[in-house]
Structures are given as structure tokens and as C-alpha cells.
Amino acid sequence: MASKVAVVTGGNKGIGFAIVRGLCKRFEGDVYLTSRDEERGKKAVSELNKEGLSPLYHQLDISDKESVEVFRDFIKEKYGGIDVLVNNAGIAFKDDAKESLAVQAAETLRVNYFSVLTTCEVLFPILRNGARVVNVSSFLGHLSHIKSESLRNRLNDPKLTIPELSELMNQFIEDVKQGIHSDKWANSSYVVSKVGLTALTKIQQRQLNDRDIKVNAVHPGYVDTDLTSHKGTLSIDEGAVAPLFLALDAPDSVRGQYVWCDKRIVDWDGPSPIIVKNHF
Template sequence: MASKVAVVTGANKGIGFAIVRGLCKRFEGVVYLTSRDIGRGKQAVADLEKEGLNPKYHQLDITKKQSVETFRDYIKSQYDGIDILVNNAAIAFKSAAPEPVSVQAEQTLFVNYFSLLSTCEILFPILKNGARVVNLSSSAGHLSRIPSQALRNRLKDEKLTIPELSNLMQQYVDAAKQGTHAAEWGNSSYVVSKVGVTALSNIQQRMVRDRDIKVNSVHPGYVDTDMTSHKGPLTIDEGASAPLYLALDAPDSVRGQYVWHNSKIVNWESEKLEESI
């Protein structure tokens, strides 16, 4: 029961897989590789075992509350909680995807924001005091990506609640269905979803401060993965570097921050994002 536990969602490939690899090498505890697809997940575990590593596997589909609740109950039955939670699972439509923006908006926000939120709501009660949560965001998740000044002001408001943030995310989906989204929100559902993740991380940090839990969001860099159509220059292990820094190495003072792939804290609210950071 006393074992330390780390959990990575969406970890059968890409950055999530590399985060599991890094945790297995350095984390003094049990590391759970989780994935929606059991076959792919178990193959990923087998691949890491060939490297001499020993992750454990559990099925976890963040889009299904019952799946997350089953995982929560399993962890509660075996351990005394979670020490590290890395919320990596996400989707992105390709730039040439044929689906209309209304479909892309609804599906992207459902997975990347609403499902991440529900996963946190189910798993946060079993986080140990002092735990670390790493939410995978993106350079696309910088507040300056949202055209509307009024929306930016709402999203960075320190009094913003999760229900209010979720309402804003739903407003975007509704606007996309009506074709009225571009002026205020821009043209990328992925951007809106990851801005939502970063804003959510800030709110979550305020909510768990009394439990000494550290919640941060991270841009892992432009990585060579399926999600980037393998256009990114960074390897998956390079993409795992900053998430692993937040999970294992960052000072306890780093909380409620937006961290870049070079492990530097970036001002999420700045008017312009310097790409050279």
C-alpha cells in the first residue's frame, strides 16, 4: 500500500510513451502506462520491458467516466493514492481534415478539455497530499492565441471558476456550430482546447493549494509524433523532458505555471508569445 504511484494517460505512443519511459528510469515507485486501446497499451509495455523497464498497465479511456472510475477504484484498492498524474491524452485534427469546423470543435473540446476535466474530477480525490499534476498543453495553449481581448480577460481572471471556464469552452463549440467563432476565438479548435487546459490548470492549482499539490501545464515542444504528422524536429524523449522536469525535478515553488519545452516558465498572459523562448 505504501508504494508511490505515477500515472500517464494516453501513453501507448508518442510523448506519453516517452514520459513513461523516463519515469520508469527515475521514479522510485510504480509507473502506470494507460491507454484507451488495450492491445496497443500492452504492446507499449512489452516494448519498454525489452529496454529493461517495468511499467504496469491499466486500460483507461478518459472519454468514458466509467473507465476512469474503474481505474480509480483499482488504484484505491491497491495503493494509498497517486503521487504523479500526467494528463497527456489528447487528439488533434490534421490541417487537411475533411470534417467541418463544427465537428472538429465538438470532438476536440470533448476530448482535450471536457474529458481531461472529468478525469481530474474523478482522480483528484485520490491524489496524495504533495502530489504533482502535469497537464499537457501546447504552444497553441498560450493566451495570446485568442483574438478577443474580452475573452482573454475572462480566461485569465483569477476569480474564474471551473463551471465558468467550461461554459466558455461550450460557448466556443456552440459558436463553431453556428459559424460565428472566428472573430473572437480564431480558427483552431486545438488552440481553444489547449488554452482551456492551461486556464484549467491555473484554476486547479488555486483549488488544491491547501493540499500542497502542484498543478502545472506544459508545452512539450514540436515533437515528431503521429499528432504532428511527424513534422516536429524533436524526438519523443526530448518532448518528454519538460513534463518529466515538472513531475520529478521542479522546485515545490513551481505551481500554477505554464512551462516551455526547455523547462523555462513562460508568462501565459503576455500579449505576444516569443517563439524563440
């Protein structure tokens, strides 16, 4: 029988790297560290080898559908399916980025929402029954960060479909181009991309309930990574705690949830969670 397999996107550094490390220590099966850049990915594998860990490597660029399809075919042929999928890969523009807000919005949503969606559409058909999917969101992915009540209601509608959600994400991009986004959405494209990812998580869970697949979103904490310009207060291993909990330890009843860095289930549509200083 083929070994069980866990997959982490964007695993060559930061939280993704620490999630791979944690899986290698505890997951009973093969663990794939994937990355867009093959050289960086293989270097990360080498670093974990020095710790006595044995992740496997495969190139995977979530923003390139063909790359995702090549990876799917490889996994399907070798293992038959996926048991754990951690959608960690993502981007964030720096505060001093020179790109226009319109460019930042389009690119951030392209990677953090649309590319994750495409990756899921390609890989979900080979998830094994009982599989676990962890979508790495953010404190900024809490619904309270969207200013418009009507938008919040639409994003939280239990009947919302993926095409309708994608239309909303495209509407944000268009609103940024027209300069009318800040009063309705948020000032940050990253916020909208992570709110979109969390909303997607809830829809995905509804679609996969009949296959006993658990899909959850997680806020990993404010972690010292390139993405936070190393301003984060948590180590990457501390940032991996909640994602690993969802991948390995959470009760089967935890599904379609928004989970905090301390493993608490948080009401996504409720008031903003108690903010631990600098935890986003």
C-alpha cells in the same frame, strides 16, 4: 506501506510513451502506462520491457467516465492514492480532415478539455498530499492565441470558476456552429482546447493549494509524433523533458504555471513567447 505510483494517460505512443520511459528510469515507485486501446498499450509496455524497464499497464479511456472510475477504484484499493498524474491524452484533427468545423470543435473540446476535466474530477480526490499533476498543453495553449481581449480577460480572471470556464468552452463550440468564432476565438479548435486546459490548470491549482498539490501546464515542444503528422523537429524523448521536470524535479514553488519545453516558466497572459522555429 503502499508503493508510490505515477500515472500517464495516453501512454502507448508519442510524448506519453517517452514520459513513461523517463518515469520508469527515475521515479521511485510504480509507473502505470495507460491507454484507451488495451492491445496497443500492452504492446507499448512490451517495448519498454525490452529496454529493461518495468511499467505496469491499465486500460484507461479518459473520454469514458466509467473507465476512469474503474481505474480510480483499482488504484485506490492497491495504492491508496496517486503521487504523479500526467494528463497527456489528447487529439488533433489533420488539416485535411473531412469532418465539418462544428464536428471538429465538439470532438476536440470533448476530449482535450471536458474529458481531461472529468478525469481530474474523478482522480483528484485520491491524489496524495504533495502530489504533482502535469497537464500537457501546447505552444498553442498560450493565451495570446485568443483574438478577443474580453475573452482573454475572462479566461485569465483569477476568480474564474470551472463551471464558468466550461461554459466558455461550450460557447466556442456554439460559435463555431454559427460561423462566428474566428474573429473572437481562433481558427483552430485545438488552440481553444489547449487554452482551456491551461486555464483549467490555474483554477485547479487555486483549489488544491491547501493540499500542497502542484498542478502545472506544459508546452512539450514541436515533437515528431502522429499528432504533428511527424513534422515535429524534436524526438519524443526531447518532448518528455519538460513534463518530466515538472513531475520529478521542479521546485515546490512551481505551481499553477505554464512551462515551456526548455523548462522556463512563461507568462501565460503576456506577449507570445519568443517562438523557436516550428516549436508548437
